[in-house]
Amino acid sequence: MSHHQLDARRMLCPMPVIRTQNFVAKLPAGDTVDVLCTDPGALHDIPAWCRIHGHEIIGTQELDGELIISVRVGTPSG
Amino acid sequence: MLATQAMLEQGIHVEGINFYTGFCVEGHTHAIRKKDKAKPKRNNALWVAEQLGIKLHIIDVIDEYKDVVINPKHGYGSNMNPCLDCKCFMVRKAHEWIEEHNFDFIITGEVVGQRPMSQRRDTMPVIQRESGAEDRLLRPLCAKILPATLPEREGWVDREKLFDFNGRGRKPQIALAEKMGISDFAQPSGGCCFLTDAAYSGKLADLWSARGERRYELDDIMLLKVGRHLRPRPHFKIIVGREEGENRFLEGYRKQFTHLYTTSHPGPLVLLDGEANDDDLQLAAQLAARFSQGKMAETVRVELHEKGAAKRELDVTPLTNEEIPVEWYL
């Protein structure tokens, strides 16, 4: 199980979601990713995307206007 | 949303595809402009998918979409919206996607006669043909008034349970939504992208005429959504942040653009797009001063960061409103 980082700073939604989606697609279940972003919309969209696809949000933090959204990759279904 | 629900009710597995062209009306401007903070910043497509309990794939088509906007075979709608070409393009991409992922057919929420350009009875078959999807494209909401498609003929879906909606009226849709128990039925009645917006289209046309060619990058079309745009000279324009959120967004472009801001008074960040000589820079500084809190002051100090040059300071007199012709505003 590995931990990854994905830089989606300065990107506007839905680009951070698209990046997360494409990045997560290559990872096995159980891996974790910290998505770095600056668009506050990502705080809504990435968790919504995770819920739909069965991934888990393990935390969000805000640091100097930058957001870190941590995702644990779920088991692919159907 | 209704079309999908109708399929789900027939026991069909549906997944959503949302194409991101760069022009989509989504969270961007909300995220950028603080004044809109009260509005939900949700991504509508994700929200709908979650309500319906289906997966949603968001696909970046920014680059491929350029050709649709720049050279639409069927022309534009009332603004720069190439709706018919756009629909053909999206259905074609969806068709590629279903082939790759072993899905059987495509559905859309189109209704005959609902939109002037892309949803007319005579343009519906154009989309089927030009997208290559042919009769694997099903429009559940108006299927009954269109020829039967493959999924209907094969019995994958029950045509009898589909609908015969027609025209601009939305009453039957609203009634159906109610029957399906969908209360927050958020379907845009206008266009789904900025290209249907007259002001936005004007700025895009200006960009193309200033550059002498019809071309754009993602950054260009993002910036058209943000700030006040003024073109005082044919060879340059300025983008002025209207409030904190926009200024913060524009800050991300400081490296790529000559930019300036007032230091003696609080004021916005101003980006300069194009080529500017010293007179032009002076004029840009006077405009920056005009949009700062020092607009009534005799002199305002402006810090100028010219692309590839050391920063400079200019003391300028702010332009007055009368000195700014309305034609400068894009």
Ligand code: SF4
């Ligand atoms: S309004 Fe919709 S169909 Fe028309 S160009 Fe925009 S995205 Fe395409």
